Amino acid sequence: MKHAPEPLSFEKSRSGVAPPRLPEAGVPSRATVPDHHRRRRAPELPRLSEPELLRHYSRLAALNFSISEHFYPLGSCTMKYNPVANEEAARLPGFAQLHPYQEEASIQGALELMWRLEQALCAIVGVDRVTLQPAAGAHGEWTALRMIQAFFESRGEERPEVIVPDSAHGTNPASAAMCGFSVVQVRSGADGRVDVADLHSKLSARTAALMLTNPNTLGLFEKEILAMAAAVHAVGAKLYYDGANLNALMGICRPGDMGFDAVHLNLHKTFTTPHGGGGPGAGPVGVKVDLAPFLPRPTVEAEGGGYRFDFDRPLSIGRVRSFYGNFGMLVRAYAYILAMGSDGLAQASQDAVLAANYLRKRVEHLLHLPYAGYCMHEFVASAGRVADGRVRALDIAKGLLERGIHAPTVYFPLIVPEALMIEPTETESKATLDTFVETLVEIVELANSDPAALRGEPRSLPISRLDEVAAARQPVLRWSPTLDSGENAAADRSSPQGAPRQPQAVPAPTA
Amino acid sequence: MAQRYYTETHEWIDLEGDIATIGITDFAQAQLGDVVFLELPPTGKTLAKGDAFGVVESVKAASDLYAPVAGTVLEVNKALTDSPESVNQDPYGAGWLMRVRVEGDVGSGLLDEAGYRAVSEQAH
Numbered sequence: 288m289k290h291a292p293e294p295l296s297f298e299k300s301r302s303g304v305a306p307p308r309l310p311e312a313g314v315p316s317r318a319t320v321p322d323h324h325r326r327r328r329a330p331e332l333p334r335l336s337e338p339e340l341l342r343h344y345s346r347l348a349a350l351n352f353s354i355s356e357h358f359y360p361l362g363s364c365t366m367k368y369n370p371v372a373n374e375e376a377a378r379l380p381g382f383a384q385l386h387p388y389q390e391e392a393s394i395q396g397a398l399e400l401m402w403r404l405e406q407a408l409c410a411i412v413g414v415d416r417v418t419l420q421p422a423a424g425a426h427g428e429w430t431a432l433r434m435i436q437a438f439f440e441s442r443g444e445e446r447p448e449v450i451v452p453d454s455a456h457g458t459n460p461a462s463a464a465m466c467g468f469s470v471v472q473v474r475s476g477a478d479g480r481v482d483v484a485d486l487h488s489k490l491s492a493r494t495a496a497l498m499l500t501n502p503n504t505l506g507l508f509e510k511e512i513l514a515m516a517a518a519v520h521a522v523g524a525k526l527y528y529d530g531a532n533l534n535a536l537m538g539i540c541r542p543g544d545m546g547f548d549a550v551h552l553n554l555h556k557t558f559t560t561p562h563g564g565g566g567p568g569a570g571p572v573g574v575k576v577d578l579a580p581f582l583p584r585p586t587v588e589a590e591g592g593g594y595r596f597d598f599d600r601p602l603s604i605g606r607v608r609s610f611y612g613n614f615g616m617l618v619r620a621y622a623y624i625l626a627m628g629s630d631g632l633a634q635a636s637q638d639a640v641l642a643a644n645y646l647r648k649r650v651e652h653l654l655h656l657p658y659a660g661y662c663m664h665e666f667v668a669s670a671g672r673v674a675d676g677r678v679r680a681l682d683i684a685k686g687l688l689e690r691g692i693h694a695p696t697v698y699f700p701l702i703v704p705e706a707l708m709i710e711p712t713e714t715e716s717k718a719t720l721d722t723f724v725e726t727l728v729e730i731v732e733l734a735n736s737d738p739a740a741l742r743g744e745p746r747s748l749p750i751s752r753l754d755e756v757a758a759a760r761q762p763v764l765r766w767s768p769t770l771d772s773g774e775n776a777a778a779d780r781s782s783p784q785g786a787p788r789q790p791q792a793v794p795a796p797t798a
Numbered sequence: 799m800a801q802r803y804y805t806e807t808h809e810w811i812d813l814e815g816d817i818a819t820i821g822i823t824d825f826a827q828a829q830l831g832d833v834v835f836l837e838l839p840p841t842g843k844t845l846a847k848g849d850a851f852g853v854v855e856s857v858k859a860a861s862d863l864y865a866p867v868a869g870t871v872l873e874v875n876k877a878l879t880d881s882p883e884s885v886n887q888d889p890y891g892a893g894w895l896m897r898v899r900v901e902g903d904v905g906s907g908l909l910d911e912a913g914y915r916a917v918s919e920q921a922h
Contacts, residue, residue, distance in 0.1 A: 698858045704829070755857040759834035760882065 292749045293346045295766070296333040304334035350749060352693055354562075358719050360646075362665045362696035362708025363456065363504060365534045365556035372626065373559060373619035382618050387610040391595055397614065398594035401587045404621045405571075411624075411632065412533070412550045413543020414573030418582045419617055420608040424531060427551030427570030428462035428498070433604045434574060434581040435496050435525045435549060436466060441581075441602060446495035446524065452481050454505060454700040456531055459498045468495060475702055479505040479658040486515060490522045500529035501545065502536075502663035504700040504708070506643065516546025525549060525578070530570075533557045534712070535640055535664035538633025549574045558620035569616035583607045638713035639664040642720060646711055649724045653731050657703055665710035667703050674734035680705040682741050685752065686730040689745035692723060803866070804914035805907070810890065811866045813904065818867055821894045822854065822885065825918040830856040833885040838874040838896055845869060845898065847907075852895065854885070866908060869898035 306329065335343065353359075359366035377383065381396055391398070405417040421427040432449065439446045449463035450471045460470040471489050476482040480503065490497075497519045501509045509515065519526045528547040534557045536542075542550045554560045554569035562568065574582065584603040585596035627635060640663050647656065647666040654668035670680040684694035684707070696708035711720055733741045745751055800812040800819070808826035812819040827833065835855040845851050850862040851871075874896040878884060885893035909917065 701859055756832040756834060759832075759855075759857055 293343065293350060296335060296340070296343055297331075297766075299335060299339065299343065300333035302334065304336060306334055307332050352688070357691055357693050358711075358715060358723060359693040360695050360709045360711050360723065361693060362506075362667070362710040363531055363699070364562070364696065365531075365553070365664075365710060365712055366562065366693070367534075367556075367559055367712040368714035369559050369561045369619075370623065370626070373622045376622040377615045377618045379618075382615070385614070395594055398587050398596070400621055401611065401614075401617060402589055402594050404617055404624070405587065407621070407624050408552060408571055408573060410629075411537060411541070412528075412530070412552065412573050413541030414550055415576040416579040416582055416586070417571050417573040418586070418607075419569070419571045420583045420606065420612040421551070421570040421572060422608050422613055423568035424529075424551060424553045424556075424570045425458040425462055426607065427553075427572045428458055428527075428529065429465055430570075430583060430604070430607050431527055431549040431551055431572045431574070432462055432466040432468065432496065432498075433607075434572070434578050435527070436468075437581040437602065437604050438525070438578055439495060444523070446493055448491075448493045449495055450486070450489050450497045452499065452503065454479070454503055454702050455498060456500065456504060456529060457699075459500075459529060463498065473497075475505075479503070479507050479702075480509050480511065481515065483511050483514060483518075487518060490518055490524065492522060494519070494522055494524040496525045496527045496549075498527045498529060499547075500532050501542070502532050502665075504532075505658055505667050505703070506532075506535075506662035506665040506710075507658060508535075508663055512545045520546065531556060532664060535636055537636040538629055539636055543573070543575065549578055554616050554620040559623045560616040560619040567613040567616060569613045569620065571612075585611075635713045636664070639711075642711040642713060642715060643709070645717070646709060646720055646723065649720075650709075650727060653724075653727055654707065664712075665708060667700065668707045668709065669703050669705050670707055671705040673731055674738050677738040678734040678741055680707050682734065682738075682744075683707065683727075683730055685744045686733065686741050687726060688748060690726045690729070692726055803904075803908040803910065804917075805864065805866045805909065806917055807864045808918070809864060809866050811908065813900070816900045817872070818869065818898045818900050819894050820866060820896050820898060821889055822863070823914070823918070824889050827886045827889045827893070830854065830861065831858045832856055833882045836878050836882055836885070836895070838878070839871050841871050841873060843871045845871065863895065865898070867898065867900050867904055868902055869900040871896055872899055873897045 354366050354369065382400075385394060385397055401419055405419065408417045409415065418430065421430045447469055448471050449466075449468040450473050451459045451463065452473050452475060454475050463470050471494075473489050474482040474485045481499070486497070497515070499509065499512075499515070501512055503509055516526050525548040526546055528542040528550040530542075530550055530552040533542075533552060537557065550573040552558070552571050552573070554571065555562050560569060580600065580602040581604050582600065583606055584600045585598045586600065588595055588597045624632070643662050643664050643666055647662050650668060653673075654670060655672045656666070656668050658667070670678070670683050673683065680697045684697050687694050695710075696706075698706055699708055700706060711723075730741065743752075800814040803811045803813065804823060805811070808823045808829075810821050810823050833854055833856050837853040837855075839845070839851050843851075845865040845868060847865055847868045849865045851865045852863040854861050854863055875894050877892070878895070885895075887893065
């Protein structure tokens with residue numbers, strides 16, 4: 288049984304408690320911050336005693352629905368176990384206490400780790416160089432597309448289009464649009480794979496790239512990948528690999544060998560670094576040699592027995608992240624790769640595919656599987672036929688949460704109605720997979736016998752059903768603290784005292 | 799009397815002379831679920847047939863809207879800014895999206911009611 292919802296620390300704040308004491312600033316703020324930018328009063332930080340604050344955060348932590356507590360078959364997200372050994376490596380003082388402005392001579396170990404991680408990732412995906420800067424997968428997509436754009440600009444070629452399958456991750460068209468490309472959609476065929484004839488009709492001298500994930504979001508291997516790569520290259524375009532689904536392929540085959548020119552990886556999926564509360568992630572990008580001059584700078588180079596940053600890269604698209612990326616994540620990923628070795632990585636992918644197929648086979652009498660046959664590391668089922676349509680995928684997702692299992696990804700990919708996208712990963716035992724199936728049996732039985740009861744779940748979690756429609760139509764984006772009646776409030780005459788504690792409803796922005 | 803046509807991408811179009819009123823079908827709104835936001839083109843914008851002219855966003859997904867005919871946007875349904883639910887409640891009436899002055903032939907690719915019913919049943 289979970290705790291009741293925990294109030295905000297601001298709501299628990301008591302005026303009788305002394306305000307928090309902040310350490311002295313490390314920089315002379317008076318000298319560097321112009322007068323009109325300096326605040327007139329101390330920030331309204333919550334006033335809580337240390338034990339109250341500790342309990343507040345401990346309760347919040349207990350409200351988490353996390354991989355450390357629950358099975359988390361969230362398709363496309365590869366929610367695998369985050370090894371504790373990775374954390375120990377990242378906390379080694381030589382890594383954890385580095386300052387980004389240290390001299391190169393004093394950070395040789397960190398540079399060596401970055402260089403060796405680049406070599407390892409190059410070997411795993413079959414590319415020539417890798418940048419470790421991007422902070423997440425979508426950031427990696429954008430970085431790769433920006434490099435492809437710079438490549439064509441350097442050759443004086445105008446190529447304004449990027450082709451994206453209709454089953455693609457939503458970030459693909461978004462990254463292309465952010466980069467200034469227009470997005471051209473290519474259809475999936477009846478077998479759930481890219482319709483190669485449709486692809487041919489969309490490819491032209493205007494095409495900059497085809498963005499593809501393989502296996503695709505249905506968990507199906509794109510068997511025509513070599514023919515597609517040839518077609519893309521025949522019109523002079525580049526082939527981009529969305530690495531979200533690499534967990535099916537490590538040590539078995541390589542995107543670079545399939546003809547991909549640029550590849551992003553999610554260290555927080557495939558390489559066991561934590562997803563955290565949405566971050567920090569790490570989305571390195573690998574490229575073949577002709578895109579390498581456009582890599583973000585600096586790169587890390589090995590030279591004369593040591594390592595150095597190389598800023599002298601005139602064709603670089605520039606820095607895409609402050610300093611050198613989410614370095615702690617790089618340490619964790621490298622620790623994982625070393626611990627696994629090449630055989631271990633291949634075994635991980637094989638086990639991930641085995642686990643997904645085991646689950647797929649065991650749920651086929653419960654859910655509709657629109658695409659027949661073996662899957663790779665994940666599969667997509669439809670809840671559209673459960674209880675003759677009296678419940679939705681959302682209801683099944685909520686039923687799983689009620690029973691201590693994180694919901695699969697729902698309503699994605701868009702080409703499957705009432706989709707449930709299930710990815711167990713290799714780090715779960717058969718016993719856990721069996722519990723998932725038994726739980727799903729229980730939910731489907733409830734859906735048949737009493738669909739209204741299922742639609743009322745979850746009941747034991749601190750938050751029940753959210754009003755998603757009202758949340759989207761009238762999002763509440765601001766919370767205003769009640770101003771304390773003490774000296775701080777008096778110092779700011781422009782703010783109303785005793786402002787109500789209710790959140791302010793802010794209408795959704797219109798385009 | 800307006801003549802109604804449909805598209806394979808689930809828009810409807812009422813043609814009266816060279817003025818077309820355009821919306822999304824009942825099937826489309828049911829598939830999308832509760833509509834929470836719409837992005838519609840500015841008045842005066844010229845659209846080619848098949849252009850993405852806007853976005854409809856529901857709690858489930860965001861989908862592009864495709865122009866069933868070529869033309870110039872005369873008017874968009876401003877009431878939808880405050881009440882996007884009209885698209886769900888009355889897709890062929892208060893939930894209309896825009897009026898367009900049609901340029902050139904209406905062209906091929908539009909479906910009559912029977913043709914559209916076949917398309918939407920197949921999509922089930």
